Amino acid sequence: TARGLMGEFITCAAIxxxxxDWRVTHCPQDSIDVIAFHDDGLFVRVQVKSSSLRANQSSxxxxxxxxxxxxxxxxxxxxxxTQDIIAHCxxxxxxxxxxxxxxxxxxxxxYSAGYPLRPELEQESWxxxxxxxxxxxx
Numbered sequence: 001t002a003r004g005l006m007g008e009f010i011t012c013a014a015i016x017x018x019x020x021d022w023r024v025t026h027c028p029q030d031s032i033d034v035i036a037f038h039d040d041g042l043f044v045r046v047q048v049k050s051s052s053l054r055a056n057q058s059s060x061x062x063x064x065x066x067x068x069x070x071x072x073x074x075x076x077x078x079x080x081x082t083q084d085i086i087a088h089c090x091x092x093x094x095x096x097x098x099x100x101x102x103x104x105x106x107x108x109x110x111y112s113a114g115y116p117l118r119p120e121l122e123q124e125s126w127x128x129x130x131x132x133x134x135x136x137x138x
Contacts, residue, residue, distance in 0.1 A: 003050050006089075007049070007050025007087075008026060008034060008048045008050075008089075010091070010094055011034055011046065011048045011096050014096040015036050023037045024036045032046065032047060032082070032083060033046060034046040042130075044130070044133060045082070045085070046084065046086075046098075047086050047101075048087045048089055049066045049086060049089065050089045051064040051066050051088070053090075061112070063110055064088075064111040066109045066111075068108060077106075079101065080100070083101045084101055085098050085129050090111075093117065095117070096125075097121055098128075100136075102136070103129075
């Protein structure tokens with residue numbers, strides 16, 4: 001969808017702006033949207049999930065809602081053998097938070113409206129996810 005594609009490009013830009021000289025290629029597949037490369041030979045497969053700010057509803061406050069599960073009939077959580085990072089892209093804030101695939105353990109995730117506004121969010125979440133992935137590969 002157009003919203004999904006926007007999220008993928010925002011995520012590419014976010015990764016390229018991180019410390020450490022990461023390069024990316026957009027390669028939309030079933031479970032991978034972006035591949036990020038580092039000079040030390042590490043590459044990571046990124047699945048992007050996108051959400052816009054949902055207006056204040058009678059039963060819920062304004063916020064973001066992401067679906068982590070994939071599959072049409074029986075939802076499956078991310079699999080570290082096929083994906084390394086799950087990226088939650090906050091479309092209207094143009095920000096991204098990154099998780100190592102093995103750390104995503106719920107089918108949907110909600111965030112408050114102000115969550116993506118913290119300046120260090122992208123770098124800190126990326127560094128943590130990369131650290132977990134490097135440990136996994138040892």
